[in-house]
Structures are given as C-alpha cells and as structure tokens.
Amino acid sequence: METIETILRDVPLFQGLTPEQLELIAGCGSNVHFSEGELLFRDGEEADTFYVLRHGGVALETFVPARGAVTIETIDAGEVVGWSWLFAPYRWHFDARALSLVRATSFDGACLRGKCEADPVLGYALMTRFAQVMIERLQSTRLRLLDVYGYAGN
Amino acid sequence: MERLPDAQTSVIEPEALDGLLEALTGRGFRVVGPTVRDGAIVYEDLESAAELPIGWTDSQDAGTYRLERRDDEARFGYAVGPHSWKQFLLPARIRLWRAKRSDDGFEVEEEPLEDVPLALIGVRACELHGIAIQDRVFLGGSYADRDYAARRKDAFVVAVNCFEPAGTCFCVSMGTGPKAEAGYDLALTEILDGAHRLLVEVGTELGAEILSELPHRAAEPADLEAAGAAVSGAAEKMGRRLDVTDIRDLLARNLENERWDDVATRCLTCGNCTLVCPTCFCLTVEDHTDLTGDQSERTRLWDSCFTLDHSYIHGGSIRPSGRSRYRQWLTHKFGTWHDQFGSSGCVGCGRCIAWCPVGIDVTEELTAIRASEGADHGDD
Amino acid sequence: MATRATELLAPGPMAPAPFRVTRRRRELPDTWTLELEPVAGERLRVEPGQFTMLYAFGVGEVPISVSGEVRGPLVHTVRAVGAVSQAICSAARGDVLGVRGPFGNAWPVEAAAGSDVVVVAGGIGLAPLRPAVYALLRRRREYGEVALLYGSRTPGDLLFSKELRQLRGRFDLQVDVTVDTADARWQGKVGVVPKLVAGARFDPGSSVALVCGPEIMMHFTARALLDRGIPPERIYLSMERNMRCGLGHCGHCQLGPTLICRDGPIYRYDEMKELMAVREL
Numbered sequence: 140m141e142t143i144e145t146i147l148r149d150v151p152l153f154q155g156l157t158p159e160q161l162e163l164i165a166g167c168g169s170n171v172h173f174s175e176g177e178l179l180f181r182d183g184e185e186a187d188t189f190y191v192l193r194h195g196g197v198a199l200e201t202f203v204p205a206r207g208a209v210t211i212e213t214i215d216a217g218e219v220v221g222w223s224w225l226f227a228p229y230r231w232h233f234d235a236r237a238l239s240l241v242r243a244t245s246f247d248g249a250c251l252r253g254k255c256e257a258d259p260v261l262g263y264a265l266m267t268r269f270a271q272v273m274i275e276r277l278q279s280t281r282l283r284l285l286d287v288y289g290y291a292g293n
Numbered sequence: 294m295e296r297l298p299d300a301q302t303s304v305i306e307p308e309a310l311d312g313l314l315e316a317l318t319g320r321g322f323r324v325v326g327p328t329v330r331d332g333a334i335v336y337e338d339l340e341s342a343a344e345l346p347i348g349w350t351d352s353q354d355a356g357t358y359r360l361e362r363r364d365d366e367a368r369f370g371y372a373v374g375p376h377s378w379k380q381f382l383l384p385a386r387i388r389l390w391r392a393k394r395s396d397d398g399f400e401v402e403e404e405p406l407e408d409v410p411l412a413l414i415g416v417r418a419c420e421l422h423g424i425a426i427q428d429r430v431f432l433g434g435s436y437a438d439r440d441y442a443a444r445r446k447d448a449f450v451v452a453v454n455c456f457e458p459a460g461t462c463f464c465v466s467m468g469t470g471p472k473a474e475a476g477y478d479l480a481l482t483e484i485l486d487g488a489h490r491l492l493v494e495v496g497t498e499l500g501a502e503i504l505s506e507l508p509h510r511a512a513e514p515a516d517l518e519a520a521g522a523a524v525s526g527a528a529e530k531m532g533r534r535l536d537v538t539d540i541r542d543l544l545a546r547n548l549e550n551e552r553w554d555d556v557a558t559r560c561l562t563c564g565n566c567t568l569v570c571p572t573c574f575c576l577t578v579e580d581h582t583d584l585t586g587d588q589s590e591r592t593r594l595w596d597s598c599f600t601l602d603h604s605y606i607h608g609g610s611i612r613p614s615g616r617s618r619y620r621q622w623l624t625h626k627f628g629t630w631h632d633q634f635g636s637s638g639c640v641g642c643g644r645c646i647a648w649c650p651v652g653i654d655v656t657e658e659l660t661a662i663r664a665s666e667g668a669d670h671g672d673d
Numbered sequence: 674m675a676t677r678a679t680e681l682l683a684p685g686p687m688a689p690a691p692f693r694v695t696r697r698r699r700e701l702p703d704t705w706t707l708e709l710e711p712v713a714g715e716r717l718r719v720e721p722g723q724f725t726m727l728y729a730f731g732v733g734e735v736p737i738s739v740s741g742e743v744r745g746p747l748v749h750t751v752r753a754v755g756a757v758s759q760a761i762c763s764a765a766r767g768d769v770l771g772v773r774g775p776f777g778n779a780w781p782v783e784a785a786a787g788s789d790v791v792v793v794a795g796g797i798g799l800a801p802l803r804p805a806v807y808a809l810l811r812r813r814r815e816y817g818e819v820a821l822l823y824g825s826r827t828p829g830d831l832l833f834s835k836e837l838r839q840l841r842g843r844f845d846l847q848v849d850v851t852v853d854t855a856d857a858r859w860q861g862k863v864g865v866v867p868k869l870v871a872g873a874r875f876d877p878g879s880s881v882a883l884v885c886g887p888e889i890m891m892h893f894t895a896r897a898l899l900d901r902g903i904p905p906e907r908i909y910l911s912m913e914r915n916m917r918c919g920l921g922h923c924g925h926c927q928l929g930p931t932l933i934c935r936d937g938p939i940y941r942y943d944e945m946k947e948l949m950a951v952r953e954l
Binding site for chain 3: 400435
C-alpha cells in the first residue's frame with residue numbers, strides 16, 4: 140500500500156531527506172483530491188497548507204477588474220503548490236484552480252512549522268528546498284517579463 | 294377606531310368617472326390610465342372611462358400573469374400590470390438635444406420640454422412611492438433632470454386604493470401600501486359592498502376643484518367603514534411578505550453568499566425585471582449624426598444593469614458574470630439604494646416576480662440569504 | 674387649460690458647451706494632451722481630481738480627468754482606446770470639442786496642509802494627479818516632505834517625462850521613477866511602483882498619500898503605504914467605473930453604495946478597502 144511516506148520519496152523536492160525526516164513530514168500530511176475547476180484555495184484566505192501534486196495540474200490565478208481571472212502560472216504533477224505557510228501572516232496571494240482531476244497530498248503548515256522549530260536541522264532542510272522552488276519561479280517570471288517573443292527592438 | 298368623514302371626503306358613482314376624465318381632458322391634460330390590451334392591464338392614453346378594465350382582475354404568481362373575469366363591474370379590481378408610470382414620466386426614448394456645426398464649433402439646441410400635462414388615473418399606493426423614489430433620484434440631487442421635472446411638475450394624480458392585491462404583492466412588508474397616504478390630487482377607494490360606489494379623498498385644491506364638477510355627495514360613516522374594510526382586507530390578503538429588518542446591512546455583509554451562485558443558474562439576465570420595475574431608472578445616451586456629419590443629436594434611452602455594456606470600462610465589463618449582475622440589481626434595489634438615495638428602492642409591487650420568465654422571486658432570494666446566516670450570525 | 678411656456682434658460686447639464694482646442698501635444702504613441710478654451714463665457718474652475726465629460730461632435734462623450742492646473746486653460750490628457758477617445762485625440766488646433774462639468778470631488782490638497790504628502794501614480798494615473806502636484810508646489814511651504822513616485826510599463830510609456838526631469842531638479846521635492854520592464858538604454862529603476870514607497874522619505878504618522886492608477890496597482894500601493902505606517906484614512910485613491918451622465922442620474926457609475934460621479938472619484942482607502950476586495954462589484 141502506498142503511504143504518504145513512500146509518495147514523498149518520489150517527489151523531487153524532497154530528494155536527499157533522511158527516512159526519519161520524511162516520516163516527520165508525512166505525519167503532517169493527508170491525501171486529498173479536487174475535481175476539475177475546483178478551487179484549492181482563494182486569494183486572501185488563511186494559508187496553512189501546501190500541496191504536493193501527484194496527478195493533474197493547477198493554475199495560479201489572480202483577479203483583475205474588467206479582465207477577470209488571469210492565469211499567472213500553471214503547476215504540474217510532481218511539483219509543489221504554496222509557500223505562504225512559511226511566512227506570516229499566512230495568507231494566500233493567489234487563487235489556485237484545478238485544471239483537471241487533481242490528486243495531491245496536503246501538508247498542515249502549523250504542524251510542519253512546529254516540527255521545524257523542534258528540529259532546526261529539518262527546518263533548514265525544508266527552508267532551502269522551498270527557497271529553491273521560489274527562486275526557480277522568480278527566475279522564470281523575470282524571464283517572462285522580458286517578453287522575448289514580442290520584443291522587436293526600439 | 295372610527296374615522297369621521299372630513300369636509301371634502303365624498304362619494305361618487307362609477308358613472309362619474311366619465312365626467313372625471315372629461316374634466317381633465319377639458320383642462321388640456323393628457324389622460325393616461327389602465328386598459329386591457331394583449332391579455333394584460335396596461336397603462337395607455339384613455340379616451341373615456343369605458344376603456345377602463347371594467348370587470349377584470351389579474352391573477353399573478355412567479356413567472357405568471359393572467360387576466361380573469363370578475364363577477365362584478367369593478368373599475369379597479371386588479372393589482373398592477375407590466376407597465377408602470379415611469380414610461381410617461383421617464384419615457385423609454387427621448388431626444389435631449391440637437392447640435393449643428395457652426396463657425397464657433399457647434400450650436401446645441403435642447404429639445405423643447407413637454408408642455409402637455411399628464412393626468413395619471415389609477416395610481417396605486419406602491420406606485421405613488423415609486424414615483425416619489427424616482428423624484429428623489431431625478432430632482433433630489435445637485436442636478437435636476439429638466440425633462441423629468443417638466444413632466445412631473447403639473448402631473449395630476451388620481452390614486453386608487455387597493456382592495457384586490459395580487460399573489461405577488463408585498464407592499465405591506467415594504468411600508469408602501471395598500472393605502473395611498475400622500476402624493477395625489479384625488480384618491481379613490483372602490484366599494485363593492487352594497488351599492489357600487491367610490492369614496493373620494495381630496496389631496497389638493499385642483500383635486501377639490503375637479504371633484505366639485507362631478508356629481509357627488511358627502512361621505513357618510515358607512516361609506517368610510519366600507520372603504521376602510523376594503524383596504525384593510527387588502528392588507529390581509531398580501532400574496533407575499535418580506536422581512537426587511539436591517540436589510541441594507543444584511544446585503545452588505547452577504548456579497549459572497551452562495552445564494553448568488555444559486556440564482557445565477559436560473560437568471561437569464563434578460564432584464565425584464567428592470568423594465569417592469571417602477572423604480573429602476575438606469576439610462577444611457579447615444580450620439581448620432583446625419584449623413585453629412587454636420588448635424589448631430591443625443592438620445593436618452595432606458596438601460597439595464599443586466600447588460601454587459603452597463604459596466605464596461607478598459608476593454609472589459611466589471612460585471613461579466615450573470616451572478617454579479619443579478620447581485621448588483623438585488624443589492625442595489627434593497628441595500629445600497631439606502632446609501633445612495635436614503636430609502637429602499639423597492640415598493641413591493643411584485644412585478645419583477647410575475648414578469649421574470651423563470652419565476653425568480655426576490656422575496657424568496659432575500660429570505661434565503663437571511664436564513665443562511667442563521668446561527669452563524671450574532672458574533673459581530 | 675394650463676399651458677406652460679417652453680423654457681429659455683441656460684443650457685441644461687446634459688448639453689455640452691463648445692471648447693476650442695488651442696494647443697495639442699503628443700505625449701505617447703497613443704496619448705495626447707489638449708488645451709481647451711471656452712468658445713464663449715468664462716473658463717471653468719476645476720479642482721485637482723475632478724473630471725469633465727468630453728464630447729467629440731457626433732461621436733460621443735467620455736469622462737476624462739483634468740490634468741492641468743486650477744488657474745489656466747482646461748487641460749485634458751487622453752489615451753485613445755475607443756471610438757470617442759480616438760476622435761478626441763484627433764482633434765486639431767482650432768477644432769471644437771464639447772465639455773460638460775466639472776464633476777466629482779477633489780484631491781484633499783488643502784486639507785493636507787501641515788503634513789507630508791506622498792503622491793503615487795501608475796501609468797496614465799499620473800494625469801489626474803498632475804494638478805494636485807502643481808497645487809502642492811504652489812503652496813510648498815504649507816507641506817513637509819513631498820514625494821512623487823511614478824511607474825509605467827516601459828520607459829517609452831513614461832508620461833510627462835520632460836516635466837518629471839524638471840521636477841526632479843527641484844531641491845524641495847523627491848521624485849522617484851521606475852518601470853516594469855526596461856530597454857537597453859534605461860538607466861533607472863526597474864520594478865513595481867509599490868516598491869518605491871519603502872525608499873521615500875516621509876513621516877507616516879503625519880502623512881497624506883494620493884494614489885492613482887489601475888486598481889491592482891492602487892491596491893498594492895495602499896498595502897505598501899500601510900506597511901510604512903500611514904493609516905488607511907489618510908490614503909486617497911481615484912476610483913473609476915462606466916459613466917454616462919456625470920449627474921447621478923444614469924446609474925452606471927455605482928460602486929456598491931457609492932456613485933462615483935457624485936461621491937467620488939476621490940475616496941479614502943478605509944472607505945474603499947472592503948469594496949475593492951469584492952470581485953465584479
């Protein structure tokens with residue numbers, strides 16, 4: 140039977156963590172699913188979870204008046220959704236919408252923060268991994284700002 | 294409590310209504326009132342009292358309106374139809390001005406104002422409130438609408454108290470009826486108990502003057518009693534009711550209520566409700582030129598918040614979804630109207646309920662929103 | 674029989690007055706500034722933040738904020754985005770446009786006397802704030818620190834760039850400019866406008882902020898100002914909705930409980946915060 144721990148072993152984000160650390164993290168996790176079009180979370184709501192997508196994709200959206208919901212980025216299976224659980228005031232900055240049937244493991248932020256406080260080595264390991272996710276997203280956003288396809292020179 | 298007749302309260306026979314209409318046309322009024330056409334009681338120009346909906350009543354419910362024959366000759370034995378008086382005071386289409394190019398750019402010639410005064414026959418108590426509400430919009434702010442002011446100024450109002458409310462009526466809940474309290478020149482209460490007659494209450498000097506030209510007698514306590522019974526009977530026969538306690542605040546804190554999603558699955562955004570509502574006033578303007586491009590004109594037209602165009606800015610609509618447009622209409626009518634104009638926008642006439650093609654009932658929607666708060670609310 | 678005389682009064686508030694274009698300047702590829710003088714009668718007295726309904730003969734009218742000083746000709750900076758604004762932007766010197774107004778309320782320039790003032794503009798939002806900036810500078814001694822923070826999409830989209838350079842030369846005014854994306858020649862800051870708030874010099878306990886731009890930009894700017902400690906009732910925004918009359922009669926400019934043509938367009942952030950959070954309101 141596939142436990143959350145075994146699922147975590149295959150997630151690229153958690154490569155290099157010890158089995159004990161994976162066990163600690165799995166203790167804060169549970170399996171969830173969303174149907175197509177369902178919202179995982181809404182901008183402004185309390186953010187005390189992050190999700191590891193196992194199947195399906197999620198769109199991060201923001202609402203612009205007179206434009207509607209604009210997709211900022213899409214996140215695929217195997218990736219992580221959500222880092223607002225790490226930083227006060229723990230509120231989501233975007234909407235997240237399931238683009239298809241989504242199966243994910245959700246992790247309780249308060250639970251994990253507690254374990255990180257108790258075990259700084261675990262805390263540092265998780266912080267560096269999430270920082271890596273944020274850096275990659277930031278780099279790709281900056282690259283998109285360049286508008287390389289549209290730029291025709293001044 | 295026994296009410297004694299005051300000096301001017303009189304009684305007329307139904308036949309005297311002919312004289313009433315003649316007295317008004319003789320003074321140059323354009324007489325408009327109820328008549329049967331196309332299976333409904335509508336408001337149109339009246340040539341004589343014979344055109345009134347004699348012996349007709351209406352049967353109304355959500356998405357339903359039917360005319361039925363009465364077994365008497367009541368002149369005003371119905372509630373309200375698809376028309377309201379706003380089609381005369383705030384016509385659906387008028388030209389505001391014409392302009393033509395000149396050496397100084399252009400010259401604007403405003404449309405001459407209507408100078409034939411209106412006589413409105415058969416105005417219900419709820420409709421009197423509806424007119425007063427539109428008065429506040431068009432005359433009560435920093436700017437007065439000159440066309441509305443002109444049509445409104447000398448309008449003669451013959452109010453009619455209800456004795457036969459419809460299944461869609463809830464004026465008692467809105468505090469707007471069934472009795473006409475103010476805003477009329479004459480108020481009639483039709484009595485069918487005993488001899489068929491109409492009690493006439495006088496509201497203005499012109500009303501008194503016109504009454505004096507009709508065959509009438511002083512009202513007696515028995516007339517007053519019968520009239521009072523008819524009206525209080527109407528108050529007890531209201532088709533619907535609505536709790537409007539703190540409704541402005543209720544709606545302000547329920548802008549994300551699930552009920553909006555629910556009604557959005559039913560609402561067609563057809564705008565019928567805004568067309569039949571006596572207080573809905575949204576307008577738009579259109580500018581056109583002739584083929585030479587030297588003459589232009591501006592037309593003012595009825596508009597509806599149910600159109601996508603209504604909230605269009607910056608390349609998109611602020612309210613693209615049906616959900617947001619229905620919410621805008623209902624929360625404006627019962628909630629933000631208070632903030633904007635100091636009163637409710639609804640007079641409880643029930644037209645929107647009858648004329649909604651899918652039968653959406655505003656009293657039901659609002660009750661559902663209030664109920665959804667239930668035990669949760671009370672922590673504020 | 675009662676007959677009523679046709680009224681021969683001053684034109685009603687729905688009739689435009691003819692104004693001649695006396696100057697015309699192209700600001701950006703799609704944006705022009707027009708200076709207008711009344712064909713007959715007095716100049717309008719327009720307070721910073723107010724708007725007029727600007728009419729192109731036979732095409733239509735649109736609400737445009739005034740971008741010129743209180744004393745002087747009527748100035749409008751218009752972006753050509755639709756049929757009417759396009760027609761307005763094509764008006765040549767000598768052409769006549771129609772004007773109704775002015776309508777709406779004003780930036781609280783006088784009320785801010787004694788405080789520091791932070792003016793934050795995004796994109797074309799600088800145009801409605803321009804009269805406020807010049808009104809502040811006319812009475813410079815009445816204010817403490819005055820900061821003008823401005824951002825646009827690209828360097829090519831910076832509005833009034835020559836004026837900004839001149840203002841930057843003053844010793845009694847902080848001017849900070851940023852763009853979302855740069856080109857090869859741009860030597861200035863690259864980033865979002867709210868980020869400029871952190872670097873501006875002002876005493877949050879004694880400041881007034883005037884903010885104008887797209888709603889999202891105003892939202893994040895307000896957050897940045899709150900983070901610096903300016904209370905929400907001292908942050909002012911300019912809100913926008915569809916407008917057809919400017920008189921409070923047509924029902925289009927509603928934003929929840931308020932009519933923008935009558936109660937706005939300038940609002941305090943504490944009044945607007947919750948309304949702005951409701952989508953499609």
